[in-house]
Amino acid sequence: MKPSGLWSKVRGADWKGFLRGVYDYNVLKHFKTLPPRALMVPVTYWCNSRCVMCNIWQWERRPEMSPAQFHEVLQDPLFSKIDRLTFTGGEILLRKDLLELTDVFMDTMPALATFSFVTNGFLPQRAEEYTRAVIERCRARGIDLSVSVSLDGVGDKHDQIRGIPGGFQKVEETLTRVKALQEDYPFWLGANCVIFKANLYDLDELQGWGSQRGIPVGFQIIGFHETYVSNVDHQEELDFNEEDRKHLFDFLEKRAEPRSLLDTSAYYWNDVLHMYRDGEARRTPCPFAWDAFALDAYGDMYHCLNVKPFGNCLTGGSCSDIYYASENLALRRRMRATICRTCDSGCMVRVGLKKDLKRYLWFLVTGH
Numbered sequence: 001m002k003p004s005g006l007w008s009k010v011r012g013a014d015w016k017g018f019l020r021g022v023y024d025y026n027v028l029k030h031f032k033t034l035p036p037r038a039l040m041v042p043v044t045y046w047c048n049s050r051c052v053m054c055n056i057w058q059w060e061r062r063p064e065m066s067p068a069q070f071h072e073v074l075q076d077p078l079f080s081k082i083d084r085l086t087f088t089g090g091e092i093l094l095r096k097d098l099l100e101l102t103d104v105f106m107d108t109m110p111a112l113a114t115f116s117f118v119t120n121g122f123l124p125q126r127a128e129e130y131t132r133a134v135i136e137r138c139r140a141r142g143i144d145l146s147v148s149v150s151l152d153g154v155g156d157k158h159d160q161i162r163g164i165p166g167g168f169q170k171v172e173e174t175l176t177r178v179k180a181l182q183e184d185y186p187f188w189l190g191a192n193c194v195i196f197k198a199n200l201y202d203l204d205e206l207q208g209w210g211s212q213r214g215i216p217v218g219f220q221i222i223g224f225h226e227t228y229v230s231n232v233d234h235q236e237e238l239d240f241n242e243e244d245r246k247h248l249f250d251f252l253e254k255r256a257e258p259r260s261l262l263d264t265s266a267y268y269w270n271d272v273l274h275m276y277r278d279g280e281a282r283r284t285p286c287p288f289a290w291d292a293f294a295l296d297a298y299g300d301m302y303h304c305l306n307v308k309p310f311g312n313c314l315t316g317g318s319c320s321d322i323y324y325a326s327e328n329l330a331l332r333r334r335m336r337a338t339i340c341r342t343c344d345s346g347c348m349v350r351v352g353l354k355k356d357l358k359r360y361l362w363f364l365v366t367g368h
Helices: 004-013 015-026 065-074 099-106 124-141 157-164 167-183 200-212 232-238 240-254 265-278 321-322 324-339 349-355 357-366
Strands: 038-042 084-088 112-119 144-150 188-194 219-222 294-295 300-302
Touching: 015 349, 038 219, 065 099, 084 099, 099 124, 112 124, 124 144, 124 167, 144 167, 157 167, 200 219, 200 240, 240 265, 265 349, 265 357, 300 321, 324 349, 349 357
Parallel strands: 038 084, 038 294, 084 112, 112 144, 144 188, 188 219
Antiparallel strands: 294 300
16 A cells, blocks of 8 residues: 555654754753754855845855865864755855855765755756756765745746846746756755735735645745845835735734644744734744854854854854854853844744744644
8 A cells, every 4th residue: 555645754754853853952952052953054145136125136245165165164073963954145056166065065064964955046057957966966865955946926026026037937947947856856846935015915826826836835024134134224115014914914824724743834823923913922943043053155153144143264263162152152042032032034943843842732732
């Protein structure tokens, strides 16, 4: 008898990693600083998009770390237990040495189990070629692959938001090309949308577009930060007014309705709804508060990309020394008590909830 889809997912789950995470988040973190398990790497800040909600494309160009420099940095034992790696940008496909850089990370991270990358989809051929090459590497190493393509609306709406005429057509081609590769190797592929004033009323259309093509669409409400996207100066024109917020609450309520033991997203959307509508503090666990960090192409290290860097591995000592410095551990504790309580970021939400499962099980039973 062919196993059901549910049983296949249960049987194929990383139970060893899941149980370790539950132990780390519910026991070990009360006694010691958790070693980092997840790493996010903005491999470049070069960008071929002109997004209205992000100013990265306007940044002054600076020299970025070469694969050889990254290789030297990654010899630090701090990276030995990293099991989840994400490449982001800028636009990662603008790096001509991206595949070499990928090899550097995969070759120096013995515990790596999941590799993810994010692209704006404006380079369809390069996206297909890179994904195909990464599939070969993931297959050889037993690594799970996830690919996320940015998409903020259908047709002209996406072009207006991203500032690139014909951009939607390119994204559509990228998704078609990359999706075809799933026939050869099973990996996750989806589109991801940033929700803000300009596309709030078009989300159902975008979700329908994805459903028709078998492409899941994820959502992230816009955040305003002085670091990374550097968009605080545009908050007034991008943020929701009172009428918009009512529509947003309706959207969040729908996202919070479906509940499944294997899909934890409803918990996060229910949490975001209470944060926005009721002014409650965030309850969704976040790996960046405990056992994840970011290392960018300039060598800057971040507890989270939404805050300023806490050190630089090219000028301030080894990554381990910087990460475990008492002042930086104190900074992370202050973050958990302050800005983390109002953060709506969905970064690695599923990872965090799997490691702190008791919260999600309580939500399944009570709805809270």
